[in-house]
Amino acid sequence: MFSRFAANVWGPPAPRIGEPAGFRTIQAAQNHACLRFATIWVRDSFPRATVSLLASRSMTRVFITGTGLFTPPHSISNEELVTAFNAYVAKENERREGTDEEPLAGSSPEFIVKASGIRSRFVMNKSGILDPERMAPSLPQRAQGEPSLQCEMAVAAARDALEDAKLDASDIDCVIMACSNYQRAYPAIAIEVQHALGINGFAYDMNVACSSATFGIQNAVASIAAGNARRVLMVNPEICSGHLDFRDRDCHFIFGDVCTAVILESEDDARGKVAWEILDSKLRTVFSSNVRNDAGFLDRHDGSTPSDRNKLFHQEGRKVFKEVCPLVAAQITEHLAAKEIAVQDVSRLWLHQANLTMNAYISKRVLGREPSTEEVPVVLDEYANTSSAGSVIAFHKHRRDLQEGAIGVLCSFGAGYSVGSVILRRT
Numbered sequence: 012m013f014s015r016f017a018a019n020v021w022g023p024p025a026p027r028i029g030e031p032a033g034f035r036t037i038q039a040a041q042n043h044a045c046l047r048f049a050t051i052w053v054r055d056s057f058p059r060a061t062v063s064l065l066a067s068r069s070m071t072r073v074f075i076t077g078t079g080l081f082t083p084p085h086s087i088s089n090e091e092l093v094t095a096f097n098a099y100v101a102k103e104n105e106r107r108e109g110t111d112e113e114p115l116a117g118s119s120p121e122f123i124v125k126a127s128g129i130r131s132r133f134v135m136n137k138s139g140i141l142d143p144e145r146m147a148p149s150l151p152q153r154a155q156g157e158p159s160l161q162c163e164m165a166v167a168a169a170r171d172a173l174e175d176a177k178l179d180a181s182d183i184d185c186v187i188m189a190c191s192n193y194q195r196a197y198p199a200i201a202i203e204v205q206h207a208l209g210i211n212g213f214a215y216d217m218n219v220a221c222s223s224a225t226f227g228i229q230n231a232v233a234s235i236a237a238g239n240a241r242r243v244l245m246v247n248p249e250i251c252s253g254h255l256d257f258r259d260r261d262c263h264f265i266f267g268d269v270c271t272a273v274i275l276e277s278e279d280d281a282r283g284k285v286a287w288e289i290l291d292s293k294l295r296t297v298f299s300s301n302v303r304n305d306a307g308f309l310d311r312h313d314g315s316t317p318s319d320r321n322k323l324f325h326q327e328g329r330k331v332f333k334e335v336c337p338l339v340a341a342q343i344t345e346h347l348a349a350k351e352i353a354v355q356d357v358s359r360l361w362l363h364q365a366n367l368t369m370n371a372y373i374s375k376r377v378l379g380r381e382p383s384t385e386e387v388p389v390v391l392d393e394y395a396n397t398s399s400a401g402s403v404i405a406f407h408k409h410r411r412d413l414q415e416g417a418i419g420v421l422c423s424f425g426a427g428y429s430v431g432s433v434i435l436r437r438t
């Protein structure tokens with residue numbers, strides 16, 4: 012099947028492939044679901060310039076025409092968080108007195124800013140997190156008929172994105188929900204969002220942790236290119252406070268809650284809009300347990316409880332730092348080189364927002380010099396690490412000043428390990 016398809020599309024031998032007849036054959040097949048595989052297959056056998064020319068002629072062009080942001084109602088400063096944490100530590104150390112348990116050490120706002128660049132975070136519930144007796148958000152379960160929390164966040168971000176793209180919900184025919192944690196196994200929350208917005212077509216949930224949004228964008232592009240959808244809504248409702256152990260000094264400050272949304276349309280539908288063409292996307296995964304959360308549907312059967320330390324976010328922060336930074340820098344550099352885009356022509360890097368030093372390291376490696384603050388926007392100071400949504404918040408807030416033709420890279424990275432880079436050009 013594969014070779015027959017390849018023969019149909021690429022049929023003529025190499026010397027004839029650049030001729031008009033060859034182009035016609037390829038364009039006739041442009042909505043075929045296997046086209047990406049054909050491109051990869053041919054790369055080995057034909058000159059590179061010919062292949063990229065043919066590929067660019069044959070691929071359906073897909074554009075981001077709108078983005079949306081839902082910011083939760085409550086913000087917590089480092090000072091507030093540390094006050095609650097240290098009150099918990101004092102109480103816990105009182106309990107430990109006279110036992111053989113080691114006393115706990117306190118946290119400090121100065122350490123948090125120095126180690127991460129984070130100054131505050133938004134959360135869906137503040138009072139539970141700041142209660143030294145609880146140290147976790149209070150998010151009561153909703154009745155069956157009520158929308159789930161993630162659905163509510165996604166609908167708000169989606170409405171913002173639809174307005175940005177000048178579309179109605181009825182114009183969308185695919186919803187991809189892409190985030191790190193889901194509040195239930197099924198039905199898919201994406202289908203609940205689809206229903207809440209009155210969208211026809213299909214919807215599904217997916218999860219590649221902090222890289223979910225870029226993986227979701229590549230899925231959206233594939234669906235549009237294959238002719239399975241015309242317009243895709245991709246949403247990232249992250250309730251990271253739910254998987255964070257606020258009693259753990261090493262990471263209690265890392266995460267925040269948020270939801271972002273992205274609308275993707277084909278060239279025909281995007282015409283006339285200020286939009287961002289997706290020139291290419293590239294995904295990579297390399298297995299590691301250094302960022303891990305073992306919560307799962309078998310918990311009931313292994314004698315654990317939901318607040319066991321391994322059922323929440325845990326990481327080897329230093330190892331993550333050392334291993335992920337070079338992986339990401341290499342990915343962006345190689346991705347740009349493969350598309351024959353000079354790094355000098357890149358105006359902006361919208362990077363995953365986990366740690367300021369990580370982003371400084373990656374951008375310096377990619378650009379070969381110190382970047383300006385405009386070139387590599389920071390939102391983690393205000394939002395903290397919002398997992399998959401971080402790079403999309405940066406894109407949402409820091410793209411409108413760029414001129415037509417400007418090129419930027421949206422890049423996410425995290426658990427898996429996983430890395431996703433999307434090269435964008437403003438129309």
Ligand SMILES: CC(C)(COP(=O)(O)OP(=O)(O)OC[C@H]1O[C@@H](n2cnc3c(N)ncnc32)[C@H](O)[C@@H]1OP(=O)(O)O)[C@@H](O)C(=O)NCCC(=O)NCCS
Binds near residue numbers: 261328329
């Ligand atoms: C997590 C992270 C911020 C920690 O920063 P770090 O500089 O590596 O800090 P360390 O954990 O090595 O701790 C350094 C010191 O600060 C102390 N410390 C740790 N937490 C502290 C806190 N909350 N307050 C005060 N001091 C603290 C440690 O005890 C240690 O002290 P020591 O040197 O006397 O042993 C950093 O490693 C990081 O961002 N890693 C990547 C994280 C990431 O992107 N993860 C992906 C998630 S999706």
